[in-house]
């Protein structure tokens with residue numbers, strides 16, 4: 001029987017993704033968690049299995065699947081190898097974004113994306129602003145059939161490996177959010193250079209700073225209309241926030257599974273430590289919180305698939321679930337004692353990894369502002385008159 005909220009095709013997909021994760025991704029996953037690159041073989045295998053461009057229309061070489069399906073795959077991959085989840089997640093964002101692009105752009109880029117030949121990363125944040133995304137300084141100046149991009153973006157996830165950057169820049173500095181426009185920029189464009197940022201977690205995602213020194217981009221590489229970039233960005237956030245959250249929950253769930261086994265076999269004072277309520281109640285609480293956060297995520301994805309607005313629900317997922325994941329993994333470390341604290345086990349790295357998800361694509365505070373806006377109205381935001 002299918003799990004609550006899923007149909008048989010979702011269950012089949014979960015089984016297949018889990019099997020690949022167990023057999024194909026689990027070996028050496030711990031070593032890969034501190035390496036600085038997503039291996040090419042992994043990208044190829046994920047592509048061969050059809051998990052890149054899952055939501056893309058079949059006419060472009062995609063699978064035409066729903067967002068719930070993407071959630072299932074990133075959750076299962078997230079249990080084993082975060083970078084594999086990102087190989088699925090980042091193209092999904094690009095496909096969603098290209099719904100605002102032209103038919104010519106979809107025909108040009110989506111087939112390459114589904115073949116694993118095009119690996120785009122998204123560049124919004126700048127050294128001077130993150131939460132306040134409307135304050136970006138990067139300029140895109142029109143010059144005939146081109147735009148000239150000038151500025152700096154950081155961090156860019158998978159930046160060092162990306163073959164293209166999707167960049168948000170201002171075409172009109174006086175127009176606030178209405179002056180933001182989105183561009184496709186090949187990574188080998190003259191004037192674009194990248195430098196890795198030494199993060200404590202999410203290391204294989206090789207986050208980078210991107211420097212744009214008079215980078216020339218054809219007008220045909222502008223995605224969406226001039227001035228519409230900010231709205232496209234908000235829609236993209238609604239999707240990616242839920243998917244990132246499921247990856248973090250995958251990490252928490254696998255840690256919990258491992259700790260259940262450990263606490264049943266580790267003894268203290270003549271009995272398994274799982275017999276102490278100080279341990280077993282923590283496990284019960286962790287399982288409940290993960291399940292609650294998970295259901296919130298799948299509900300948000302379901303709303304997406306039904307065409308409902310889900311900004312509030314996505315924001316709820318993004319503040320709550322990475323916090324849950326971080327707390328659960330932290331508790332697992334404590335329940336494992338000094339072994340848990342050792343880098344011989346994966347728990348400390350997982351904690352650093354999910355901490356990255358507490359910040360990436362919007363902090364908890366940023367999400368609460370969205371929830372307040374949706375529940376109380378824009379005029380009750382702290383920065384409105």
Ligand SMILES: Cc1cc2nc3c(=O)[nH]c(=O)nc-3n(C[C@H](O)[C@H](O)[C@H](O)COP(=O)(O)OP(=O)(O)OC[C@H]3O[C@@H](n4cnc5c(N)ncnc54)[C@H](O)[C@@H]3O)c2cc1C
Nearest residue numbers: 122123124125129130131156157356359360361362363365
């Ligand atoms: C691992 C990782 C990967 C990332 N990948 C990408 C990427 O691929 N592309 C990209 O563009 N960006 C990326 N980011 C950037 C990320 O989206 C930003 O870090 C995030 O939006 C927060 O911005 P900031 O770091 O500039 O913090 P700030 O905006 O400077 O915030 C600092 C603190 O102030 C708080 N704060 C700010 N404003 C308010 C407010 N109004 N009310 C209450 N508190 C507030 C914040 O919650 C935070 O605690 C990534 C970040 C990380 C950690």
